Amino acid sequence: MPSFTTTLQLVAIIFWDIGLALYNLVAPKYKPGCVVPLGQPGAGGVWPAYVKPKPGDSRGSCPALNALANHGILPHDGKAITFTELSRVIETTYNFAPSFCRLVPLFAADMLGKSYTKDTFDLAELDKHNGIEHDASLTRKDSYHVPDQSEPYVPYIEELLSYASGTAEDGSELLMPDDISRFAAKRRLEAPKENPNFSLEFIHKFFGSSNASTMVTIFGGRISDLEIMLLEERIPDGWESRILKRKGLTMQAFNNTVLKVERNTKKIMAAVAAHGDQVAADSEEHGKQG
Template sequence: MLWDIGLTLFNMVAPLKPAGSVVPAGFPGAGGLWPEYAPPGPGDSRCSCPGLNALANHRILPHSGRGISFRDLHAAVRSTYNFAPTFSFYVPNYIAGILGRSYWTDKFNLSDIDVHNGIEHDASLTREDTYLKHDQGQPSLPLIHELLACGTGPGGDLTAEDLSRIMGRRRADARRTNPQYSLSTFHKLFSSSNSAILLKMFGGSQKDLRTILLEERLPTGWQSSERHQMGLTMTAFQPIVMRIELGIKEEVDGSPHSRGGEKPKSS
């Protein structure tokens, strides 16, 4: 955290990267030129994260989605999406811990990370709950279309308020339809973090999000909206995460649902 705070302070005084030069020279996607896209084939491994699946679909990670080292995941996420080195280390290291593996020496398949209530969770905006549909590697087109349709920004772009509203609706729907529904405080914040990435990395762009969420493909010419020199730090990320989470008003049968997860008692 001290390292992350230091990077945040540096970002506050350092100039932003030019809009077309977020990806470092010599890395896939430099200048917006992404490696050729190919959707997954039979036997390829995919997960519940569209951003990671896109890396495999463009062969930034192995196209099979198998035998990926946690250290390679760190490097790919950092160069492609411009996460800070602290952030892009923390998440793969956390995944390795969930799987009982070593960040430094072990490998994984993309589908491995979808152990339920690890980083995968109920009430996702792009996936049906595990109880209802086991394969988290497959996006839910109805959920994604509903997400994209809720944008109220210019051109239908998503805002933080839009994400809070759709997440409240999604949590209520999941609670109603999934008899094994669970969403701890940690996973609520994790789901809000996933939603915040739609704003920080993609600027809430309707056009770009339609491509990344429905096709799991990086748009031609796209580069991350996060332009700070050291990338998006965990410290700088928290305000938008909390803005989304605290704006959620979960409703069940038209009535607000308490944050503690219990239905309000009738008087």
């Protein structure tokens, strides 16, 4: 549980976020191509060179953070990162709201027993099991099977992306919130059968739906971008966040998607429990046909 001091800060951040959400309602949006601030890595779609991690480099289970290190936006070795630096970088790169960018690193610092303002961390430290990292991930095998969570599990990612049922205006494939729910339900049903130490508390279900929801918010569900980000942990050439709001993706806005994903995941699992494997088979087939 967060400390008392951290809890007070979290409450303040929530009110800050509400104010940012209200500002976004009236402020003009960024024009496409202008989301990343001038002078920052990625401005105009020009990202620093991608370099694969070297032996001894620190990586974790979050593709978006690994990509920042692979491009040198965070230290390439993934080590001695300040929490304040992380806040700044995820705001300028992905256009999350500053409130969101403060909340997540603050929670991570508290989870690790560190100071948000004074201490540093390595990316691998964020994979403290059942801290933020959890079982039934959509892109990783459970830590019971693979303690090192730095490597994406390609079969999961390919299956997830195969569920895409949406179509963009240009005809490209889109991953939709319901597609994520179908695969998340499948993972939550299958993982306990393979992992005798399986656990998934409410907060970790929420983390799972939150992480997955970035695919359809920040990345707009575009399969062509998600393939590169999830499989290579690389930011696509010319890419920018799909969030054009002036103050970025607030928690208020983000939670609309997160709650939809989580709610539909539970509905699918309940249907499977009531009607058996046919529901799961129908859900999987729908994703493949999407």
